[in-house]
Amino acid sequence: MKKIIYILIVTLLFSCHTDNDDNVFQVNTTFNFIHYWDDTKVTNTDFNTIQYTNANGEEMSIEKLRYLISKITFQKSTGETFVLDGYNLVDVTNGTNLSFTSTTTVPTGDYTNVVFTFGFNNDDNAANYQDLNSASWSVPAILGGGYHFMQLEGKFIDNTTTETGYAYHAIRAVDNSKTPQEFQDTFIEVDLGEVSITKEATFEIKMNIAEWFKSPNIWDLNVLNNMLMPNFNAQVMIFENGQNVFSLESITQ
């Protein structure tokens, strides 16, 4: 009898060991958001001073920068996906939410793509969020409702050499001149590429703020500086310029 119990215990121990040999663990991932104007790092201590020059040649400052990141998704070559719960309103002005760790874990292993959404996709944009409402982040129903994707504000020197305000706000594009309103999706799915996760990982995501004004549309702040939310074409241009704004700077594991 003792012998049988001994064999059972040894078998049990070896079974556990075999599990570990699979080398698949559930791990947390953290996403840090850093900001640049081309090669120059930007933090809120750089705000409120006219010190940047955009692609159109206007000197400008940043006074406010907030943006929404959602649906961080890990995709396997098999088609299997792991979507992290939650979303993150990055607030560079106040230096808050510059780092996001979801409560959802992902299995270690190789992923063909890690993707996040700049803004909300249409389903997420249709829901109600107390924290975002409290942050005055919602979009008026007359513009289709939902939420801002980004608020980038500051001053620029206009073509009369006057310091003038700009409010570069990104939302889902809506054409209010048509009945019913016509919409175009302007959330951006940012693909960070192939990633191998071996243990808890920290992603450093870089936003190049200068890109919002650069390519493919050279942004003229003299023409487009405010009231951009109801401007369908401006929202589409923001979407186009946003395609190369984000990049993966590093992964630390």
Add this chain to the structure above:
Amino acid sequence: MKKWLFHISSLFIFICLSCSNESTNEYVPTPSPLQIPQFFQDNILNPIIPNSNPQTIEGITLGKKLFFDPILSGDNTQACADCHAPEHAFSDTDRFSDGIDGIVGNRNSMPLFNLAWNYDEKFFWDGKSFSLEHQAFVPVTSPIEMKSTWQEVAQKLQQHSEYPNLFNQAFGTSTIDSTLVTKAIAQFERTLISSNSKFDKHLLSGATLTPEERNGFNVFMDETKGDCFHCHGSDKNPLWTDNIFHNNGLNAIITDLGLGAVTGDPADNGKFKSPSLRNLAFTAPYMHDGRFATLDEVINHYSEGLKNSTTIDPLMKKVAQGGVQLSAQDKADLKAFLLSLSDYEFINNPNFKN
């Protein structure tokens, strides 16, 4: 063996008696959680209640009595309610309120409601106080307001026929100090919830707005017209303020630094807290310095009266033209909408009156 038994029994009896003493001495006032309106609960984050100052029936009762009692002032002539009167949504009608010596300050008395939803907990027009308790602490000793000392106040309250007992009921001690006074006042102030305006009823139960009020709401929410929603909330944010500090183009030359004087950052010069747009029917005059006697003057300011300065908010657009250039009809409609945010049940609530 008998000796051991005696020692163990003694220890057991001692422990039991100790426990029994603790439970009978611990006084707990009656909890009185805030009655959060359902559509606040549905749309915005929960209010801020400090763990060190939970709402209780006895604390709120005491806070209300203190709020209306001139005993807090140096010469027993001025109560909090003198500058924060219920009929004016806990503000007053003066441009600048005067203190017990008749000296006026340089800021308009702020109305008091929905204060527990000030998530950053920065109070006053310039954000100089962190927490409602600290806000209540300041006017008592201000030389141009109640001009007293906390030592004097505590002494007067301690010698009062009712207060020591009321403090004992609220906080389990009859030893009165500034901390307990301000805690009680803050508890009362947190109960001042305004959520029953005509527009609230429209959102909740479909109460009918006039065509003017409806158009005024659209002007408010239209980025090409009023564009008020970026700083003053929306139908999704029933506070009707972002509780953030902005330079809204009142002055070309900034003399009152506002938030800038508090933070020391020149980029904050001329910034003042966005006030809630609730209860405007009762809170004239307007702005941090009460410069506008009427809502028409306020709307005209944003329409054609903006003045440029280095810290003016980027959302103050068309500054070169003086503002957003609203039509006369849009101005009138915007005013009608703004007045629909006034809550007559709030100013007539007997729980908030002396």
